[in-house]
Amino acid sequence: MTTSDVPAIEVTALTRVFGSRRRPDAAVTALRGIDLTIGAGEVHGLLGPNGAGKTTLCKIITTVLLPSGGTARVCGHDVAAAPRAVKPLIGIVFGGDRGLYGRITPRQNLALWGALYGLHGRRLASRTDELLERVGLSERADDRVDGFSRGMKQRLHLARGLVSDPRVLVLDEPTTGMDPLAAFDFRTLVQELRAEGRTVLITTHDMAEAEAVCDLVTLIDRGQVLVTDRPEVLARRMSAYERVEAARVPASTAEELRRIPGVSSLDRAPDGSVTVEVSAAGTTGEVLRTLVAAGVTSLATVRPGLAEVYRHLVRDRGMRVGR
CATH class of the missing domain: 3.40.50.300 (P-loop containing nucleotide triphosphate hydrolases)
Structure with missing residues (x-):
């Protein structure tokens, strides 16, 4: 063929x-x-x-x-x-x-x-x-x-x-x-x-x-x-929607992170680990700087997969999933 x-x-x-x-x-x-x-x-x-x-x-x-x-x-x-x-x-x-x-x-x-x-x-x-x-x-x-x-x-x-x-x-x-x-x-x-x-x-x-x-x-x-x-380009285009995951984050630092413009959500577990979702370019860097300044050393950024790309695209266009 x-x-x-x-x-x-x-x-x-x-x-x-x-x-x-x-x-x-x-x-x-x-x-x-x-x-x-x-x-x-x-x-x-x-x-x-x-x-x-x-x-x-x-x-x-x-x-x-x-x-x-x-x-x-x-x-x-x-x-x-x-x-x-x-x-x-x-x-x-x-x-x-x-x-x-x-x-x-x-x-x-x-x-x-x-x-x-x-x-x-x-x-x-x-x-x-x-x-x-x-x-x-x-x-x-x-x-x-x-x-x-x-x-x-x-x-x-x-x-x-x-x-x-x-x-x-x-x-x-x-x-x-x-x-x-x-x-x-x-x-x-x-x-x-x-x-x-x-x-x-x-x-x-x-x-x-x-x-x-x-x-x-x-x-x-x-x-x-x-x-x-x-697929990889879609994920890269959505890099503004990266997640930051960190361990042993003080409660005061978590509250500081919540106030950063571009942070769309923050979840903090009882053990102090946090997951931060960002929704604006440049926000990831600000989140990382805040964590490092607070002495947090265990952290990582996570690029969105297609599931997150799809969710953000639908949400950003104001569409409800359905027919």
């Missing part, structure tokens, strides 16, 4: 409204003019709370839903105008129990989905065996799926999404229900998919997962894009 100058996914002014024409007052706007470009061979994370619009966006990209306005293209093909051109290019993993048949085996599930994509005979058998091995289900290949744990079902979902050898893979909450070891194996799989030149779009609530596997991350809330950047 090779990369291309044509974006793998290109979304422009995309909107989606759910509701009835008879009751326009009850309409819900899930997407509000989203712009997003994902390059070929890129692993892109889409982060946001429930109701942010992540799944709606994925369903439009994968031709499951039609947009209310704007355009979405996959490898240059318009999802609304040319869905037949899009479908062979894209693999979908929506998770949960949807799309799996519990009364048959993983091998039979994959054989069914492979046949729908036009695979038959030795080619289908070879592809099925390869995918079962890849997701660690070879030893359970002939057991009924309804006896599987949720994490095992999620592994089978991943295999199903790869049956057609897609150029673009959309994973909606792919590690839900996985144990830590399975989640680690999943991250390894994503790295392998990137090395093969595939494009992967991952929606997740797991900030650590996004930081571990994504080249770029888009934060989304209430159907709007807040920001898109590399």
